Structure formats: C-alpha cells, structure tokens
Amino acid sequence: MRSLKVFKYSAVALFSSALFSMSSCSIDVVPQDRYVEESIWADPSTVELYVNGMYAELKKFQFGLFPNLGYDNAMDALADGMKFTSNTPGNGTVNILISNANQFSPASVGLNYWGSGYDRIRRVNEFIGGLKTKSQLSDEDKVKYEAEARFIRAYAYFWLAKLHGSVIIFRDIEAYATKDNPRSSEEEVYDFMLEDLDFAASNLPVTNKSGRAAKGAAYALQSRIALFAGSIAKYDQKQFNTDPLTGIKAARATDYFTKAAAAAQATIDLGQYELDANFESIFTNKNTKEAILRVDFVAPTMTHQYDLGYAPPKDALGNTLVYGVPTAELVDEFEMKDGSKFSWDNPAHAANPYANREPRFYASILYNGSAWKGRTINTSTADAAEGFVQFGAQGDPKRTVTGYYTKKFLDPKNTNFVVNKSTQSWIELRFAEVYLNLAEAKGQLGDFAGASTALSTLRAKRTLPAVSLPNLTKAMEIIEHERNVELAFEGHRFWDLRRWRKAHTVLNATKMTGHKITPNGADFTYEVVPADASDRSFTGKLYYLPIPEGEVQINLGLTQIQGW
Template sequence: MKNIKTTIKRTSVAILALAAISFQGCNLDLNLQDRLVEESVWSDPSTAELYVSGMYGVFQKFQFGNFPNLGYNNAMDALADGMKFTSNTLGNGTVNTLISNSNYFSPATVGLNFWNPGFVGIRRVNEMLEGVRTKSKLSEEQKIMYEAEGRYVRAYTYFWLAKLHGSLPIFRSLGDYNSKDKPRSSEQEVYDFMIEDLTFAAENLPKTNLSGRATKGAAYGMLSRVALYAGSIAKYDNKQFNMDALTGIPQAKAKDYFGIAANAAAKVVELAEEGLYALDADFAEIFRKKDTKEAIFRVDYLAPNITHDYDLGYVPPRDAAGNALVYGVPTAELVDEFEMADGTKFSWSNPVHAANPYNNREPRFEATILHNNSIWKGRVVNTTEADVVEGFVEFGKSGDPKRTVTGYYAKKMLDPNNTTFVVNKSTQSWVEMRYAEIVLVLAEAKAQLDDYASATTYINMLRNKRGLNAISVSGNTQAMQAIEHERKVELAFEGHRFWDLRRWRKAHIELNGKKMTGHKITGLGTGYTYEVVSADAVNRSFTGKLYYLPIPENEVQLNLGLDQIFGW
C-alpha cells in the first residue's frame, strides 16, 4: 500500500489551494508549508467547496458503462451477454480478449483494475473529512453536509473495489495511513462499512434532486444497491468458489441485508410519492432530457468544454459518413429478450413472430435497439449484408470493422438530434442511478424476503409504466426469473448485467463455454430471412475463480500486511 500512502500527500491540498487562488487572481506570495496551506484551504469556503466537488470525479470514470482501465463506454455490458464489441485488435478488442480466456486475469495483469485510483480517491475523501472536522471554520451544518457527501463518495468508491475483490483494507481516517502495512478486512466488514457510510449520508443529505451531487435519495438508493449486493453474496456464494478466509458473507446474514436494501429502497419510493422522483412515461426520453424525474444521480455535460463521445462510439456508420467507431453492438440474446407488445415472450419458433420479428414488440425495444428497417435520423437503416457501409459483417473478418457484427446497433442513449458529434461531441447526461432501478431493487429485496405480493406490486409498477401487462409471481424462482428479465431489458447498456450475473453467482453458467449470437439478414422487402450466426470466434470463458479477482501484484509487494486473495 505504499503508493496509497504516498500518491496523495498533503501537498495535493496545497496544489489545489494554489490553483483556486490563482484563478481568483490573489497574491501568491504564501508560506508553502503543508500545514499552513492545508489550513487555508479549509478556512476558505470556496476552496473547501472546490475540493469537495473534485471528489465526484470518480463517477465519470464509470460513465456510460465504462470501466477505468478498459477505457470504452459500454465495456461492462460487453463483458456480459447483452453487447458484443466488434474489434479483435489490441485496444478496441481488449474486452473480447478478457471474455475469451479467463487466464488473462492474474495478479500481474489483473484484467479489471481499479485498485490504485480507487484507493487514491478514498485517501482524498479521508483528507477532506479530516480537514473539515479539525481545520475548517465552516458552520456545523456545512461540516455535516460535507461529511455526508464525502462518505457517500467513499462508499461508492469502495463498492467498485468490493465488487472486484470482496475483501479489502478499510481506511476510516488519516490515522489508518500511519503504517503502509494494512491488512484486508473481511468482505462482510467491508460491506458493513459501506452501509454505515451510506446510512450517515442518507440521514444528513437534503431532499433535493441536484445534478452531480449526493442527495438523500441518491444515498438511500446507493444504500439499497450495496445491501442488495451483500445479500446476494450471502445467499448465493456459500464458499463455493473461493476458500479465502476473508471473502464471502455468512448465508445467515442474507435476509438482514435484503431487509436493509428493502428499507432503503422504500425510502426512495417515499421521496417519489412526495414528488421528487417518478417513472418517466417516455422511456427513450429518460436518456436525452435533463429534467427527467427518473434520474436520482446523474452527471451532466455542457458544450463546448464538458462533453463526451458516446454518439461517435455507437451510432450507425452513416451518421458519421462511414467514420463512426461502432465499439459495440447488441447481441441477439438481448434482442430476443424483449417481449411482444402484449407481454408474451418473443420466440423464433412462433411463425408469426419469426416472419416479422421487429413488429409488435414492447415499447422499450424500439427505444433500445436499431434493427433492419429502423427509421433513424430521417433514413431507413439497412443491416443486411448487402449494405457495405452499415450492414452485417461477420465477426473476425476485419480487425476493426466499425459496423455491426450482430445485425443490430445500440439506440438507447444516442442523441437523435445530434448531427455534429464528430466535431462537437455529445452532451446527453449519464444517469448513474435512476428510479426504475430502485423499484427493481425493492422488488428483488421483497422477493428474497418471501414477500411475493410486494414483489409483484413493484414489478408491475414498472411494467405498467412501460406499457406492458401486469404479471403475478409466487415463489422465489418465479420472482427472480421475472426480476432478472426486467433488469436485463430495462437496464440494458447501463452497466448492470455483468455485476448482476456475478452477485447471483450465475456468470460461470451464462458466460462460460458459450458463444453469443447475432442475426445475419438477407433478402428485400417482405422476403427477409434471419440466420442465427455466432458473434464470438471462440467460446467465452468465465470460471468460478473470477468472482474474486486478484489484488494487483505490486500492491501485495508494497504492503507487507496485505496477502493475496486465495487461489491467485
């Protein structure tokens, strides 16, 4: 952990203070001793606010389903079964390398690595908490507010680390950095620590819906997400995949965590009943307008300085004169998951469905998927092999085909009005947490608590808003099947599916020894034929060992108190 201790020294506070002062045009003839400069930061409300605002940068690391060391939007969905990355070259195709061979995960390469930036961010939060408590001249009310925000950000950061490694060192305060040799705490202790932080945040943050900042609803929502994950691990892991003494959560604790998740999600529902949040009637517009009440925590962008490149990465090629990057495209497995408009399951075995597979599908389908004959930006999309610009091409025929390898493009979150994104980039918001997720968390937590009547109520709350029929669930298996379906469809391309399969301990079943598929379409007009084709060159590889990823090798070497996760 040496680099955790030394990367963010107190001089970072001095640099921040100097930056803030220079922006204000003040005298720079200052005593640069660490303590004096640090105290000047916390004594000035404007620089304190600048520091606290900077902590939220961690959310941009995961914007649009990105994972920091992979560097591509939707990378997390491409690790699962809903999206296929099109490239097989180094860089653009790194995700395909990871999903094809579990041996690429090791202490030397890790595969998914957030350790150093995660713990650097945690150190920054702890510096803020210490400064606000002991050095600031802020009001007591403002101190509590900043502490609540800091603990929210700290829990969010720990959650990403915990999803990867389970057992982690816990840093509660700057005193914990006095020794570089910090051991791991148990996975249960890590989750309890996050729950403690988020409970404090939820109790002390305001009832607002403010872009880019923690609020009461965001804290209760995050608390429900974290506790649901802990409950899932307790229920489904059972030491089946790793015998490390510190990983796993006792099965007897499952209902305790599901109870915490249900109670926290219910608090968000109460805020919705007060008018703060709501399910949006127009599914497509959730991801395009900045005033949607679905957004509980969102990151906004503003041209020309604060932008992103989501559209460039995912539009069909003709949107950019054939120069779109098309990093990833939806799989047939996702496309087939969308129901018919009447709520029946879509099936290629049904001759009516198979003759016109994109007709009479549920509303979320057209808002999520661009398919053959979709109307997009005033033109008809042609994904047949005959279209050499944006039609189907077999995966592996080109290193970077920059077109669909499944017969589909991802429509959700694209801006249909943005025609200048190549030059001016994009500004639609990233919704990190939305009300629909919390409704599904509540449904799942209630089902896991054997309250199937309540689970049915919340599943149907979402389905009814999406224009679908009500259903009824009884028994855990049926309830979880319905919830998994809703999460796969509702939350597609929002970075949840890979982690859902991991927490349910289903990833080794759904993502191992299989090839995802697409549809090669041939013909014209009403004479189309749909051939199921592989979108993977080799079978995917996910072993039970990957539920707890290794700690980076250099961190174990630097921290003599840190032992490697068992089995690595």
C-alpha cells in the same frame, strides 16, 4: 502501494484536483506553505470545489466505462448483452478478456481499480479530516459535506468490493499512520459501506445541487449495495474461493435484503422522483424525474464521445467507431407489446420480428428497418456501409457484427458529433433501478405480493401488463429478465451475473450470437450466427479477482486473495 502514499500539503493537492475537474486548465504551481492550506479551509467556496472534485469518481464509470479498460459500455460487453466488434488489442481488449479466463492474474489483473480507488478514498479521508480539524464552516455545513464525502467513499469501496470482496478499510486519515495494512473481511467491507450510507442518508438534504448526492441518492446506492451483499450471502456459500476473508455468512442474507428493501422504499417515499412514461427520452432529457444522481455535460468544455463510439456508420459518413453492438440474446429478451414473450418459433413473430414489440425495444435497439435521422437503417448483408459483417472477418470493422446497433443514449438530434462531440447526461442512479431492487429484495424476503406490486408499477410505466411473482424461483426469473431489458447498456448485467453467481454458467463455454439478415425478394431471411470467434471463458475463480501484484509486494500486511 499507491493507496498508502503520504500526500504532503494534501488539502492543497485536493483543491488543485477539484479545480482541474471544473475547468480545462491545469494548475502547474501548487502553493507550498501552511498558511495557504489553512486559508483554503476558511473559504466556503473552495470547500465547494473540493466536493465537486470528489464527484469526478462517477465519471470513471460513465456510460459503462471501466478504468483502464477503454471504452463506453465495456462492462456490458463483458456480459451477454453487447458484443464489441473488434478483435484487435485496444478496441478488442474486452473480447480478449472474455475469451480466456487465464488472461486474469496478479501481474495482469484485467479489471484494475485498486490504485485509482484507493487514491480517491485517501482524498476523501483527508477531506473529512480537514473538515473536523481545520474548517471554519458551521457545524451544519460540516456534517452535510461529510455526508457527501462518505457517499463518495462508499461508492469507491463498492467498486473495490465487487472486484475483490475482501479489501483494506481506511476509516479515517489516522488509519494511514500504519504502514502495512491487512485486508478486512468481505462482510466487514459491506457493513462499512452501509454505515457510510446510513450517515449520508441521515445528513444529506432532500434536494441538492445538480450532479451532487442528496438523500435519495444515498438511499438508492444503499439499496444497490445491500442487495449485492445479500446476493453474495445467499448464493456464494464459499463455493468458489477458500480465502477466509471472502464470502459473507449465509445467515446475514436476510439482514442485507431487509436493508435493501428499506432503502429502496425510503427513496420512493421521499416523493422526489418519478418513473418517466417516455422511456426513450429519459436518456436525452436532462430534466427527467427518473434521474436520482447524474453526470451532466455542457458544450464545448465538458463533453463525451458516446455517439461517436456507438452511432451507426452513416451518421457520420463512415466515421463512427462502433465499439459494440447488441447481441441477439439481448434483442430476443424484449417482449411483445402485449407482454408476451417473443419467440422465433412463433411463425407470426419470425415473419416480422420487429413489429409489435414493447416500447423499450424501440428505444434501445436500432434494427433492420428502423427509422433513424431521416433514413431507414439497413443492417442486411446488402448494405456495405452499415450492414452485417461476420465477426473476425475484419480486424476493426466499425459496423455491426450482430445485425443491430444500440439506440439507447444516442442523441437523435446530434448530427455533428464528430466535431462537437456529445452532451447527454449519464444517469448513475435511476429511479427504475430502485423499483427493481425493491422487487428483488422483497422476493428474497418472501414478500411476493410486495415484489409483484413493485415490478408491476415499473412495467405499467412501460405500458406492459402486471406480473405475478408467486414464488422465489419464478420471481428471480422474471426480475432477471426485467433488469436485463430495463437496464440494458447501463453497466449492470455483468455485475448482476456475478452477484447471483451465475456468470460461470451464462458466460462460460458458450458463444453469443447475432442475426445475419439477407434480402430474399421483398422480404428478409434471418440466420442465427455466432458473434464470438471462440467460446467464452468464465470460471468460478473470477468471482474474486486478484489484487495487483505490486500492491502486495509493497504492503507487507496485505495478502493476496487465495487461489491467485
């Protein structure tokens, strides 16, 4: 099992990894003597490189990536807000996964982070062990660096827990002395993560270097994880898996929701972050006060290719890749400017569907008639370069199959991204999510006034009217809508549906849709058409994905998740 390897000269290996993450040059020769390892721990600058290297874990999930799955926003394409355009393996792997739940098995997990996650956890534990036994840093610095390391460990464990529920806990480097390691219960795994984040929040500074976790990041991640745990405790109820180690006792739901609310409020009380009045600029402004923790890029050495993957074709003379496009389901979720619901059954709305919509719509979606980079977007069937094409008509069409393109994250000033690539930051933890977490946790605790205040504070910054959440049913309905719109394309929706145990109803036996837009004189007609070639497939079994088969075979203490 990769996660249980004994890494000789582990400090040197980690140092090399950190250096690699900080530059474009690989290190081919690793010093092999003990003296060099000890000298690394004696130099504070190399410890900084250790820590910087650990934050590379965030880059594995930037812009909705998932390790080994491929492309930016792949996680949103697993849900109902984005449709990947290709139907061929590679660009279209997500479409293959969502079309048949039987694609998931111990031999072909589909969403596999096990080896990668446990490699990171091993490195973190080695680092913490080195801090305590070899480092010559001050006690104050040791505690601070341990806090950052435990933040990263909780982050890695959270991805493992979201996939499998019950996984192996390694508390320290001494735990690796045991060859065969069993899974801990899902409840124990979540408690372990929250314990790590308690330590991080208590010992991290209020401000830290760019791209590094500070106190607010620990609280914000804790609110996310505790909300997830509370949701499982409330909604799973052992309906979908009989494994004795999966699931969380329903009696613990209140504990977790209380923790989520307290952590969200603590983030707000720090006074370090602000909701940005200009929603569109949040994702291209490196100085936005909404960013609690972000991954920065600087040309030419550290770049990404989001624009190449998602910009409409004419941005680069037909050379964009258009991996995914917004679904009609998501587009219709955006409200009107006055806060009322959009409806195709409303004649005024249907006659001019993109007029008088809320600001987040115009910041997130490129639609037929959008002004973009000095031109007017035409997604109708009349435009052979950028207009609608039926999904499946071409294997890899590189244009919209729903009548829309994404706008969120795209850099409107970047006109040469094919050559120069892109440098927008990825915001891993955003202040708006904290308000959404607070609203949901308070709603689950029966504090509907507090939930209403939290959600209305966020909506006010989006120039939308306040809302009233009078009971839990209505609160969850409104909060789900708000999360769907506010966090679109940020990689949350698929996991929200899973923690609420709604994925098997929203993502099963249904097709997502698009709008086929056809010129009709001076106007257009809008036809709802399927964006999926076949019904989607999500069964309750998928709430707990299997552990990769090879890991179970190597680790004699590890049992497979029951049902697989």
